[in-house]
Every structure is written in structure tokens, then in C-alpha cells.
Amino acid sequence: MILVQNLLVLTIVAGIAWVAYAASRDRYWRESAREMWRRRPVALVVVAIYLVIGLLDSVAWVGGTVAEDPTAAYLPRSVIDRIFKPEALKEASYSAPLADKAFYGSDALKHPGKHWLGTDILGRDVLYRTFKGVRVALLVGGLTSLVAIPLALLFGVSAGYFGKRVDDAVFFTMTVLSSVPSLLLLIALIMVLGKGAVQVCIALGVTGWVHFCRISRGEALKLREMDYVASARVLGVSDGKIIVRHILPNMAHLVIITFALSFTGMVLTETTLSYLGIGLDGSWGQMIDQARNELSRTPIIWWNIAAAATALFALVLAVNLIADGLRDVIDPRTRRERT
Amino acid sequence: MAAYLVRRISYGAVTVLGVLFLLFVLFFAVTNPDDIARKAVGERARPEVYVQWKKNHGYDKPLFLNREYAASNAKRYTDTLLFEHYRSMLTFDFGRSDADDTPIADRLLKGAGPSLSLTVPLFILDVVVAVAVGLFVAFFRETLIDRTVLVLCIFTMSVATLLYIIAGQYLIGMLLKWFPISGYSGDSSVIWRFLALPVIVGVISGFGSDVRLYRTIFIEEMGRDYVRTARAKGAGDARVMVAHVLRNALIPIITNVVIAIPFLFTGSLLLESFFGIPGLGAMTVEAIQGNDFATLRTMVYLGALLFILGQILTDVSYAIADPRVRLS
Numbered sequence: 252m253i254l255v256q257n258l259l260v261l262t263i264v265a266g267i268a269w270v271a272y273a274a275s276r277d278r279y280w281r282e283s284a285r286e287m288w289r290r291r292p293v294a295l296v297v298v299a300i301y302l303v304i305g306l307l308d309s310v311a312w313v314g315g316t317v318a319e320d321p322t323a324a325y326l327p328r329s330v331i332d333r334i335f336k337p338e339a340l341k342e343a344s345y346s347a348p349l350a351d352k353a354f355y356g357s358d359a360l361k362h363p364g365k366h367w368l369g370t371d372i373l374g375r376d377v378l379y380r381t382f383k384g385v386r387v388a389l390l391v392g393g394l395t396s397l398v399a400i401p402l403a404l405l406f407g408v409s410a411g412y413f414g415k416r417v418d419d420a421v422f423f424t425m426t427v428l429s430s431v432p433s434l435l436l437l438i439a440l441i442m443v444l445g446k447g448a449v450q451v452c453i454a455l456g457v458t459g460w461v462h463f464c465r466i467s468r469g470e471a472l473k474l475r476e477m478d479y480v481a482s483a484r485v486l487g488v489s490d491g492k493i494i495v496r497h498i499l500p501n502m503a504h505l506v507i508i509t510f511a512l513s514f515t516g517m518v519l520t521e522t523t524l525s526y527l528g529i530g531l532d533g534s535w536g537q538m539i540d541q542a543r544n545e546l547s548r549t550p551i552i553w554w555n556i557a558a559a560a561t562a563l564f565a566l567v568l569a570v571n572l573i574a575d576g577l578r579d580v581i582d583p584r585t586r587r588e589r590t
Numbered sequence: 591m592a593a594y595l596v597r598r599i600s601y602g603a604v605t606v607l608g609v610l611f612l613l614f615v616l617f618f619a620v621t622n623p624d625d626i627a628r629k630a631v632g633e634r635a636r637p638e639v640y641v642q643w644k645k646n647h648g649y650d651k652p653l654f655l656n657r658e659y660a661a662s663n664a665k666r667y668t669d670t671l672l673f674e675h676y677r678s679m680l681t682f683d684f685g686r687s688d689a690d691d692t693p694i695a696d697r698l699l700k701g702a703g704p705s706l707s708l709t710v711p712l713f714i715l716d717v718v719v720a721v722a723v724g725l726f727v728a729f730f731r732e733t734l735i736d737r738t739v740l741v742l743c744i745f746t747m748s749v750a751t752l753l754y755i756i757a758g759q760y761l762i763g764m765l766l767k768w769f770p771i772s773g774y775s776g777d778s779s780v781i782w783r784f785l786a787l788p789v790i791v792g793v794i795s796g797f798g799s800d801v802r803l804y805r806t807i808f809i810e811e812m813g814r815d816y817v818r819t820a821r822a823k824g825a826g827d828a829r830v831m832v833a834h835v836l837r838n839a840l841i842p843i844i845t846n847v848v849i850a851i852p853f854l855f856t857g858s859l860l861l862e863s864f865f866g867i868p869g870l871g872a873m874t875v876e877a878i879q880g881n882d883f884a885t886l887r888t889m890v891y892l893g894a895l896l897f898i899l900g901q902i903l904t905d906v907s908y909a910i911a912d913p914r915v916r917l918s
Binding site for chain 2: 423430439515522539540563571
């Protein structure tokens with residue numbers, strides 16, 4: 252299990268490196284990347300930071316010793332766990348950010364001034380919990396989309412390109428799935444599959460798939476009629492090659508923009524699911540849900556909800572801004588001629 | 591026209607059958623009825639109670655084929671969960687809740703009113719605000735105003751609805767004390783006090799994406815030839831924007847609006863349950879938390895049914911307006 256997880260991290264890093272290498276060899280993508288960097292440097296840096304935290308939290312191994320909790324030494328701990336040492340950082344209950352003593356009563360903290368964002372009701376460090384939420388959010392938004400999009404492309408493009416029976420079947424499936432309001436479908440899927448990380452990701456994938464499949468089908472329908480596709484067909488190029496060479500590259504901008512939008516959509520939806528009690532463990536949605544009644548305490552306890560809300564907002568805003576910039580930079584419909 | 595109508599409605603009917611099959615697979619084949627029953631009566635219940643519960647809620651039949659009957663007997667196919675599922679849903683005979691045995695139809699009728707009292711004002715205000723701001727921003731496109739509003743839209747789109755609700759309850763309800771934090775009343779003279787806060791929160795949370803959508807529609811219309819003609823005739827800015835652009839953009843706007851109307855009935859899950867409005871959204875949340883599969887199934891079915899109806903309505907009104915659609 253840990254091996255699979257670490258290999259997955261390796262695959263993702265290798266994938267990013269490969270995409271970066273492939274893009275740098277193509278003039279169009281190289282210029283688009285430079286233009287994006289010029290327009291949205293902060294958003295790109297923010298996303299990169301989240302990505303690094305998420306990956307560091309995914310690399311885990313068993314080993315080392317934990318003085319405070321001997322059993323923890325036998326479980327795999329990630330790089331983030333090893334940096335923060337959550338077992339050692341535990342307090343009895345609430346404490347304000349950078350406080351020296353507990354929030355209720357005047358007991359001294361075990362680690363005065365070390366909790367930058369305070370501690371929650373169980374005395375857990377809030378900064379650590381917020382960091383742990385990064386991986387969950389990236390998992391919900393990114394990994395789910397990465398699995399759903401290729402499947403949607405496969406079905407959408409073949410429906411749009413081949414038409415006839417294939418199109419009828421895919422279109423009917425799409426109509427049925429999109430007839431159910433997406434939040435209700437999501438809830439029904441999770442209720443039926445059971446609560447848990449994998450189930451939530453599958454449910455999000457199924458609902459996100461429909462939307463993406465419709466877009467790629469429409470685009471393939473349009474591209475099929477293009478002159479360069481017709482001439483390729485006349486020259487005897489096979490269907491598979493036409494799709495790979497002529498259809499898919501012309502949909503790349505659409506894939507990237509939709510990926511960014513579905514990412515933010517899924518991360519935001521997860522908070523709703525957390526409120527309904529069917530979200531992912533350790534997500535920011537869950538932190539917000541657990542902290543929502545703390546605002547009505549006097550004196551007010553704000554750091555739990557503020558930390559989770561800020562982390563969530565920063566990630567979603569950065570990705571939204573990137574998606575918006577991408578629309579200007581790589582979408583041929585809105586792209587302006589560069590000088 | 592009649593041929594188009596028949597074709598469109600029959601495709602809608604087939605879609606309903608497809609949705610029902612999807613629900614059947616999800617709620618009867620993927621989740622085992624035995625699990626639903628065990629959750630409802632508790633792990634330690636005696637076997638008789640368990641069997642009786644399954645019988646009362648109609649979960650005691652085989653899925654596709656009832657082998658108790660001979661192959662020639664029609665009951666071999668009709669006395670099954672699949673057939674019973676289609677029959678009950680298509681005749682709106684929803685049966686009883688898995689959680690507390692109340693008839694689901696009663697709860698639907700009781701919840702529809704409160705849901706509509708929240709969703710209708712929210713919906714109208716939402717559309718009016720978004721269209722007005724969208725038109726305003728489209729007029730000032732590529733200026734500082736436009737860019738500011740667009741960035742604001744992206745900011746508001748990046749906040750989770752849950753946070754809007756919590757912030758609204760805290761700021762407006764607790765600190766400013768303008769409106770009650772939550773609650774509901776059937777009395778029409780005080781009801782607005784309870785609905786004000788959820789409506790405000792709802793409008794703000796939908797603001798960003800709606801304004802962007804309408805702005806795109808308006809900008810597309812503003813590039814058309816008739817706008818140039820109107821300007822050449824000497825029509826003023828206000829006249830061009832309202833009498834020409836807004837009027838012509840009404841068709842895409844109405845498409846977006848009509849498709850949303852059916853969902854007014856199903857209410858809003860988060861707003862209702864947070865603000866204590868006893869509507870269908872709150873009922874769905876209760877069903878989720880109480881493992882009430884029968885109610886959940888019904889709500890999903892109704893949501894899909896209303897969506898399909900809305901789509902047929904949109905397509906038909908489109909076909910009336912544009913002859914090209916019905917001839918293709």
C-alpha cells in the first residue's frame with residue numbers, strides 16, 4: 252500500500268517533468284507558458300507550493316522512533332508528519348495562536364508559542380491539520396479529474412468522431428446521468444457505495460465525467476468537419492491516427508481549462524459533502540464543519556475555521572485565476588494576436 | 591411541429607426510464623436491500639422483525655426474476671423489485687420512509703411550500719441582479735470597471751457556499767442582529783424576516799458565475815450587426831443596451847432561466863438545513879443523515895423528472911421561436 256502510494260508520487264512527478272519537457276519543445280506551448288507566467292505569477296507559485304506540500308505528505312515510510320507514542324513508530328509517516336511530529340505537539344485542548352497558556356483556564360501549554368495557528372478542541376496543532384488538508388484537496392480535485400478526464404475523452408471523442416451507434420449509446424448515457432441534479436447524484440452515489448475516500452472520489456469522477464464528456468463530444472463533432480481532417484481521411488490516414496494527430500491536439504486547450512474548472516468545482520463540492528457527513532477525512536471541509544459552532548462561543552474561537560477557510564480559498568482562487576488566464580492565453584477564440 | 595413534439599416527449603420518456611434503471615442499479619443492486627433493512631432495524635433485532643420490516647417496505651422480493659412462479663406466469667417478471675420499482679415511481683406511489691415510516695408523499699407535499707417560499711424570491715432576485723450587473727459590465731467592457739467586477743466574480747466564486755452561510759449567520763445574524771439566525775414561520779407577515787438572510791447569502795454565493803455567464807451573452811450580442819445599425823441610426827447608449835442588446839439576449843437568458851425553474855421545487859440542501867427552513871432540501875439532508883434510502887431515492891427521481899420536464903419545455907419553446915430546430 253505504501254509502496255503503491257510512493258510509486259504514484261514518483262509517477263506524478265515524472266509525469267509533470269515529462270509534460271514540461273514535451274511542452275518546452277513546442278513553440279506554441281512554450282510561448283503560452285511564458286505568457287501565463289507573466290500574467291499570473293503569484294497564482295502559479297501558490298499552486299506549486301500546494302503541490303509540493305501535497306507530494307511531501309504523500310511520500311511515507313515506516314521507521315524512526317516516536318518517544319511520545321510508541322505505536323506510531325510502526326505506522327507509515329509522511330515527510331510532513333516527520334517535520335511536524337504531531338504526537339509531540341499535542342496539547343490538552345484549545346489554545347490561541349502563539350499562546351503560552353491554554354485558552355480555557357490558565358494551565359501552561361506543553362509547547363508555549365509553538366502553535367502558530369493555535370490548537371483545536373482535541374489539542375491538535377491547527378497548522379499541521381491545515382497542511383494535512385492539502386493532500387486531501389489535491390486528491391479530491393486533481394487525482395479524480397486525472398482519472399475521469401481520459402475516460403471522458405475516450406467516450407466523448409469516439410462518440411463525436413464515429414457518430415451513429417456509438418454516439419447514440421454515449422449520448423443516451425450522458426443524458427440519463429446529466430438528468431439527475433449533480434449534487435443529488437453525488438449524494439446518492441456516496442450513500443450507495445458507502446462513505447470513504449475512494450468512494451467519494453469515484454462519485455465525484457462519475458458526476459464530473461458527464462460534463463467533460465459532453466464538451467469533448469461537441470468539440471469532436473465540430474473538428475470532424477474540418478478540412479484538414481477530411482484531407483487526412485482522403486489520404487488514407489486511419490481513424491485512430493486522425494484522432495491522435497488531428498483531433499486531440501486541437502482539444503488540448505479545452506482539456507486544460509476544463510481540468511482547472513472541474514478541480515475547483517470538486518474541491519468546493521467536497522465542503523458541502525463534509526457538512527452532510529459524507530466528505531473525506533482530514534479535509535478542510537471537515538475542519539470547517541467541525542469548527543462552525545465555535546464562532547458562537549465567547550470568547551470566540553476563530554483560528555480553526557479561519558485556517559481551513561483561508562487554505563481552501565487560496566487554492567481555489569489561485570486555480571480559478573489560472574483557469575481565467577489560460578482562457579485568454581490558449582483558447583483560440585479569445586486569444587489575441589501577440590506582437 | 592406535432593412530429594417534433596412527439597419525438598421530443600418520447601425521448602424524454604425514454605430518458606426517465608433510463609434514470610429509473612440507474613436508480614434501480616444504485617439503490618437495489620449495488621446496495622443490498624438486506625443492508626438497508628439491517629441498518630433500519632438495528633444489528634441486534636430478532637430475525638422476525640427484520641423479515642417483517644423488509645416485507646413492509648417492499649424489499650423482500652427478488653431483483654429481476656421471481657423463480658417461485660412458472661415461466662409462463664407473468665408474475666415471474668412482475669413480482670420483482672425491478673418491476674415494483676418502476677411501477678411505484680411511475681405512478682408516484684412512493685411508499686413509506688425507511689427511517690420513520692411516514693408516507694413520503696405527505697412529506698413532499700408539506701415540504702414543497704417552504705422550499706418554494708425560499709427558492710422563488712432567491713431565484714428572481716438572483717436573475718435580476720446578475721442580468722443587471724452583467725449588462726452594466728458588458729457595456730463597460732475592457733475598462734477598469736469591467737476588470738474589477740470580473741476579478742470580484744472570481745473571488746466570490748472561490749469561496750465555498752458553506753462559508754458564505756457561516757459568515758452570513760455570524761456577521762448579519764449574530765453581530766449585527768438584523769435578522770434571526772435561523773427559523774421559519776408559516777405566518778406570512780413575519781416570514782420575510784426568516785427568509786431575508788438565506789436569500790442574501792444565496793444571491794451572493796451564486797453572483798460570480800451568473801454575472802460572468804450573462805456578461806458573455808451580452809458581449810456576444812453587442813458584436814452583432816444590428817447593434818451597429820442602431821448606433822448608426824443615432825440611438826443612445828441606454829437605448830442600444832436595453833432596447834436592442836437586452837431584448838435580443840433574452841433568448842439565451844430565458845434558456846438558462848427556464849432550465850433552472852424545476853429545481854425551485856427541490857429546494858436548496860445547504861440553505862434550508864442551515865436556516866431551519868422545513869423544505870424538501872432539509873428533508874433530503876435528514877434522509878442522508880438517517881440512512882433513509884427510500885426518501886433519497888424519491889428525491890433523486892423527482893429532481894431528474896423535473897429536470898427532464900424543464901428541458902422539454904425549453905426545447906419546445908425554442909422550436910416555436912426557431913423553425914430550424916424542429917426541422918432538423
